[in-house]
Amino acid sequence: MSVNGAASLLALVGIDTYYGQIHILEKLNLEVREGELVSLLGGNASGKSTTLKTILGLVQPRNGTVEFRGENVTGRTTSYRIKRGMAIVPENRRLFGPMTVLENLEMGAYLNRDGRGRKEDFERVYTLFPLLKERRNQLAGTLSGGEQQMVAMGRALMSHPKLLLMDEPSMGLAPILVERSFEIIQQVHQSGVAMLIVEQNANMALSIADRGYVLSTGRLVLEGPAGQLLEHEDLRKAYLGR
Amino acid sequence: MADELTPQVPPDQPRIGVDEWVASVEGKRERYRGPVGWLRRGWDTAPAGARLLAFVIPAAIFPLVTTEGNLFRYGLITLLYALLGLGLNVTVGFAGLLDLGYIAFFGFGAYTYGYVASVHTGHHWPAVPAILLAIAVAALIGFIVGFPSRRLVGDYLAIVTLFFGQAFVVFVNNGDRINFWPFNRTDLTGGANGLDNIDPLKLFGWTVNTTKEYYWFTLGAFLLVIILLYLVSESRTGRAWKALREDPLAAEVMSMPVNRLKLMAFVFGAAIAGFAGAIYGSVQTGAFPGDFDVGLLITIYAIVILGGAGSLAGVIVGALVVNGVPELLRDPNQAEWVFYTALVLLVLTKVRPWQKLVTVVGGTLALGFALVAIADAWFPRWTAGEPNTGKLAHWVSHWMLLPSHATQIANWAYALTIALILVLTLLRGWWRTIVMIPTIYVGAFAWENLLVEQTVGATRFLLLGALLVVLMNARPQGLFGTARVEIV
Numbered sequence: 001m002s003v004n005g006a007a008s009l010l011a012l013v014g015i016d017t018y019y020g021q022i023h024i025l026e027k028l029n030l031e032v033r034e035g036e037l038v039s040l041l042g043g044n045a046s047g048k049s050t051t052l053k054t055i056l057g058l059v060q061p062r063n064g065t066v067e068f069r070g071e072n073v074t075g076r077t078t079s080y081r082i083k084r085g086m087a088i089v090p091e092n093r094r095l096f097g098p099m100t101v102l103e104n105l106e107m108g109a110y111l112n113r114d115g116r117g118r119k120e121d122f123e124r125v126y127t128l129f130p131l132l133k134e135r136r137n138q139l140a141g142t143l144s145g146g147e148q149q150m151v152a153m154g155r156a157l158m159s160h161p162k163l164l165l166m167d168e169p170s171m172g173l174a175p176i177l178v179e180r181s182f183e184i185i186q187q188v189h190q191s192g193v194a195m196l197i198v199e200q201n202a203n204m205a206l207s208i209a210d211r212g213y214v215l216s217t218g219r220l221v222l223e224g225p226a227g228q229l230l231e232h233e234d235l236r237k238a239y240l241g242r
Numbered sequence: 243m244a245d246e247l248t249p250q251v252p253p254d255q256p257r258i259g260v261d262e263w264v265a266s267v268e269g270k271r272e273r274y275r276g277p278v279g280w281l282r283r284g285w286d287t288a289p290a291g292a293r294l295l296a297f298v299i300p301a302a303i304f305p306l307v308t309t310e311g312n313l314f315r316y317g318l319i320t321l322l323y324a325l326l327g328l329g330l331n332v333t334v335g336f337a338g339l340l341d342l343g344y345i346a347f348f349g350f351g352a353y354t355y356g357y358v359a360s361v362h363t364g365h366h367w368p369a370v371p372a373i374l375l376a377i378a379v380a381a382l383i384g385f386i387v388g389f390p391s392r393r394l395v396g397d398y399l400a401i402v403t404l405f406f407g408q409a410f411v412v413f414v415n416n417g418d419r420i421n422f423w424p425f426n427r428t429d430l431t432g433g434a435n436g437l438d439n440i441d442p443l444k445l446f447g448w449t450v451n452t453t454k455e456y457y458w459f460t461l462g463a464f465l466l467v468i469i470l471l472y473l474v475s476e477s478r479t480g481r482a483w484k485a486l487r488e489d490p491l492a493a494e495v496m497s498m499p500v501n502r503l504k505l506m507a508f509v510f511g512a513a514i515a516g517f518a519g520a521i522y523g524s525v526q527t528g529a530f531p532g533d534f535d536v537g538l539l540i541t542i543y544a545i546v547i548l549g550g551a552g553s554l555a556g557v558i559v560g561a562l563v564v565n566g567v568p569e570l571l572r573d574p575n576q577a578e579w580v581f582y583t584a585l586v587l588l589v590l591t592k593v594r595p596w597q598k599l600v601t602v603v604g605g606t607l608a609l610g611f612a613l614v615a616i617a618d619a620w621f622p623r624w625t626a627g628e629p630n631t632g633k634l635a636h637w638v639s640h641w642m643l644l645p646s647h648a649t650q651i652a653n654w655a656y657a658l659t660i661a662l663i664l665v666l667t668l669l670r671g672w673w674r675t676i677v678m679i680p681t682i683y684v685g686a687f688a689w690e691n692l693l694v695e696q697t698v699g700a701t702r703f704l705l706l707g708a709l710l711v712v713l714m715n716a717r718p719q720g721l722f723g724t725a726r727v728e729i730v
């Protein structure tokens with residue numbers, strides 16, 4: 001139990017991750033509570049994606065533990081963690097390009113074999129993104145960047161995640177679309193999904209977040225409530241440019 | 243709850259994701275105009291059953307209008323290749339696994355059938371259990387090879403399966419004196435001489451004997467498999483294979499059972515190859531080590547890649563081209579038609595705009611007639627050669643120089659053609675158009691005076707290779723493949 005009463009959903013404790021001999025994440029501690037929206041900020045190559053990969057089990061940490069929903073999942077496979085309720089919108093979205101929007105969404109619900117439940121999942125995603133229903137038979141690879149972003153989010157939401165991980169959702173989007181896409185992120189969040197959003201666009205990410213962490217070459221240099229971070233001298237100098 | 247989730251988009255704001263690219267999509271689609279666009283749209287929107295009929299009807303008419311020999315060469319062999327292509331299409335096309343040992347499963351099918359139904363071994367099983375056993379053996383061996391390799395990706399899988407394919411050839415070459423439990427001193431494969439005297443298929447009292455009967459049987463088998471594959475490709479598993487092929491990492495974070503899916507595709511492909519192998523063994527009335535070597539593997543890969551990996555219709559067209567063209571080229575008269583049709587098609591489709599097209603066609607024709615006229619007047623030796631047989635060759639002889647004792651000159655022309663083609667690739671614009679004229683003429687000269695005579699031998703494979711290069715240049719994703727769209 002944390003101070004504000006919400007239970008811890010995800011906790012990284014003392015994580016050290018290596019790629020071969022290269023030490024990438026150093027003694028990382030990070031927490032996402034139930035229903036929270038947390039931003040993980042940092043410049044290029046600061047280890048943001050590596051943090052997500054460690055959470056998902058795509059890379060194994062050398063030290064430390066990953067706890068999810070009160071369970072130590074450090075040694076568990078990626079697919080186990082996803083069954084337990086994680087989902088990801090990967091960097092660059094990584095849709096299945098030559099497959100239709102509908103098929104992409106279906107792949108997101110691969111775990112859910114029950115036909116009726118799946119239909120409800122589709123409805124849920126279509127309510128959130130009416131455009132996807134319109135374009136359900138279009139090949140995902142022929143969509144524009146903003147639409148692909150929606151497919152990627154929809155695909156991740158198909159599995160009913162408790163925690164949605166997003167890797168640089170604003171990457172490659174026109175500024176007006178970045179704004180819209182953060183509005184949608186907020187709406188998804190309000191529907192009760194906890195989120196960990198990795199971003200370089202600190203201003204935007206903090207404006208919708210509850211709390212934030214700042215990573216610099218694999219080490220946490222700042223953390224705290226989003227409002228406080230937005231006003232922080234160092235962060236403003238480093239990222240916000242004002 | 244649904245209400246608060248609906249994004250409220252103010253009317254004056256652009257909808258998310260709607261940008262210039264999307265706005266122009268409809269326009270791009272409209273560009274599929276003209277007869278080609280009409281055909282393509284028709285094909286894309288036709289129901290699967292109608293598309294299948296477009297193949298079945300000609301396939302069913304073919305045996306009624308052709309000779310026994312042609313039915314075997316163009317019909318039955320094409321069908322067997324296509325059946326093999328279907329299996330490879332599952333492993334390579336659907337799931338994206340580079341399986342270089344594929345032909346071994348075909349071999350296991352043929353040898354299994356031969357073992358349980360031939361004079362050589364003395365067993366005479368009827369077709370249904372024998373074929374089922376052949377399928378089961380191929381699938382089981384696919385499982386045994388695939389299970390430890392299922393974690394392997396790309397190059398590693400290719401190396402393991404290539405080794406397996408070669409091991410199979412060694413095994414059947416030496417399988418006549420196996421001497422360990424449970425086969426004490428048994429002859430499993432007939433060794434280097436192969437299994438001979440394999441039985442024809444015996445189906446409920448009907449013995450499949452003539453080429454025509456084999457054709458019908460194989461056509462039925464092919465339809466069965468293609469319908470099955472269509473259903474599989476439209477199923478959840480089929481789509482998961484496709485997803486896996488496109489992006490294994492994304493498939494994994496969708497928590498698809500990646501390894502199990504790979505293994506399934508591998509075994510599925512092996513089973514189809516085993517089925518084809520059993521039919522092949524009975525058609526050939528024998529199974530010989532040399533039939534299951536790398537050459538056939540390359541042929542089947544060419545079929546799948548040419549047709550477009552992952553496309554069922556593509557396999558049929560690929561098999562027709564890859565088997566049909568070299569067969570057509572065996573006969574110099576037919577080879578003549580193939581050559582000039584391909585040449586004209588190439589020029590018509592590749593030379594744009596029409597001004598250049600007219601220049602190339604007119605220039606080439608004029609050059610030929612002028613040269614023949616000049617030679618007739620002053621250098622009679624250059625038109626003293628005999629035209630090749632056939633109507634087309636006769637027409638061509640008015641346009642083409644045919645020297646007596648042409649071999650040496652034609653060899654030079656052959657080398658010159660290659661040099662000119664290389665020069666062509668360096669040129670741009672009108673220079674390219676102008677150099678194209680002598681290139682075509684010299685190429686046709688080499689063809690008329692030298693190559694057409696040799697099409698029985700290596701030339702036809704050279705030509706097939708050239709044709710494949712041209713086709714793959716025109717459509718890198720294969721004739722029926724869907725474009726692999728890069729995701730931003």
Ligand SMILES: Nc1ncnc2c1ncn2[C@@H]1O[C@H](COP(=O)(O)OP(=O)(O)O)[C@@H](O)[C@H]1O
Nearest residue numbers: 019022024042043044045046047048049050051
């Ligand atoms: N598979 C890998 N093997 C080796 N080094 C890697 C690998 N992936 C990332 N790195 C390195 O780890 C560091 C952090 O990468 P990443 O987590 O992707 O950064 P970010 O997402 O913050 O831009 C970078 O220096 C990168 O070069």
Ligand SMILES: [Mg+2]
Nearest residue numbers: 048049091167
């Ligand atoms: Mg990154």
